[in-house]
Amino acid sequence: MKFCTSCLTPILAKDSDAIEVIKQEYIKDDVPWFVGFSGGKDSSALLKLLIIALSQLNKPHKLINVLYCDTGVENPIITTYVYSTINRLRVECNALNLPIIFEVAVPKLDDRFFVKVIGRGYPSPTNIFRWCTDKLRINPIKTIINKNSNAIILLGIRKGESEQRDRTITKHRTSTEYYLKQSGSNNRLIFSPIINHNIKDVWSTIKFNEFPYSIDHTILGALYKDAGSECPVYRELPGKSCGSSRFGCWVCTVVRKDKSISHMIENGYNELEELHKFRNWLAEFRDNVLYRCTQRRNGQNGLGPITIEGRKLILHKLTEAENISGLKLITDEELSRIKELWDIDLNNEKYIENII
Numbered sequence: 001m002k003f004c005t006s007c008l009t010p011i012l013a014k015d016s017d018a019i020e021v022i023k024q025e026y027i028k029d030d031v032p033w034f035v036g037f038s039g040g041k042d043s044s045a046l047l048k049l050l051i052i053a054l055s056q057l058n059k060p061h062k063l064i065n066v067l068y069c070d071t072g073v074e075n076p077i078i079t080t081y082v083y084s085t086i087n088r089l090r091v092e093c094n095a096l097n098l099p100i101i102f103e104v105a106v107p108k109l110d111d112r113f114f115v116k117v118i119g120r121g122y123p124s125p126t127n128i129f130r131w132c133t134d135k136l137r138i139n140p141i142k143t144i145i146n147k148n149s150n151a152i153i154l155l156g157i158r159k160g161e162s163e164q165r166d167r168t169i170t171k172h173r174t175s176t177e178y179y180l181k182q183s184g185s186n187n188r189l190i191f192s193p194i195i196n197h198n199i200k201d202v203w204s205t206i207k208f209n210e211f212p213y214s215i216d217h218t219i220l221g222a223l224y225k226d227a228g229s230e231c232p233v234y235r236e237l238p239g240k241s242c243g244s245s246r247f248g249c250w251v252c253t254v255v256r257k258d259k260s261i262s263h264m265i266e267n268g269y270n271e272l273e274e275l276h277k278f279r280n281w282l283a284e285f286r287d288n289v290l291y292r293c294t295q296r297r298n299g300q301n302g303l304g305p306i307t308i309e310g311r312k313l314i315l316h317k318l319t320e321a322e323n324i325s326g327l328k329l330i331t332d333e334e335l336s337r338i339k340e341l342w343d344i345d346l347n348n349e350k351y352i353e354n355i356i
């Protein structure tokens with residue numbers, strides 16, 4: 001164990017290595033850096049080390065953009081935590097004159113979960129038909145990053161998460177230890193200063209580096225105890241998607257049972273109960289053939305979109321969940337788009353609910 005001379009808190013040798021490599025890479029050039037931040041443990045550890053590294057530099061010269069994606073269907077407890085952490089980080093970084101800005105990415109209106117399900121009649125996602133991850137999480141971040149063709153993406157990717165994960169890391173590695181090539185991209189680089197951290201190291205990084213104070217080990221640890229793991233913010237490597245991880249959408253029907261919300265309810269987050277009931281109902285409802293068109297949108301016979309009546313029923317159930325929980329679950333903008341989409345279907349002669 002070494003000691004950080006500037007803040008006198010104990011840090012791991014792996015943290016010292018990561019801080020050094022961040023400093024070396026940062027001062028090397030003017031290539032823009034974007035950090036994918038989900039609020040989860042890995043991106044929190046990464047952000048802590050990045051802020052420590054920058055605060056140790058004399059006049060850090062280039063702007064770093066930290067990106068968080070708010071899908072609109074994030075677990076409300078987690079969203080509250082992440083927004084409050086971002087707000088505190090903003091203040092902390094400003095006070096230190098660090099060139100770090102925080103940006104929240106949102107999906108396009110037509111790509112939002114309820115616009116797709118209630119407006120267009122998409123069945124809620126499954127492992128086989130997982131239409132959501134790109135639309136809700138990957139594209140909003142990609143849209144921002146792609147404006148900078150040479151940008152480097154900083155992500156909290158680690159070796160040792162699983163054998164499959166290690167295989168994909170090996171496949172995408174570069175000649176430089178901390179860099180990986182993005183899947184499907186020839187020149188986009190991913191920089192992960194915590195690639196050698198194991199899960200225990202990550203928690204130690206968050207716990208023992210008190211600074212920056214805005215990322216609070218106790219609060220984050222408690223959320224993990226209650227909820228589980230997380231959902232990716234950037235399509236960094238193949239093989240990792242959020243279907244099996246639970247620091248994500250409250251409405252996710254990709255997993256059979258949503259254990260994270262159940263755990264949170266057991267731990268006293270009663271306001272999530274109605275959301276949990278709605279999610280379970282939706283997971284069953286998507287397979288109810290009575291509310292599915294018998295023709296697909298491409299004109300072929302087969303299980304098609306959810307009928308208008310079915311979509312109205314989902315909206316009714318969602319509104320009920322909203323009223324009982326007291327949580328805002330859908331925006332007015334989404335509601336008016338949904339109604340427009342119903343009208344478009346009802347006035348489209350090619351939209352057929354039942355082939356007689």
Ligand code: SF4
Nearest residue numbers: 132133242248249252
């Ligand atoms: S958490 Fe579930 S619903 Fe949300 S993007 Fe990931 S797989 Fe899709």
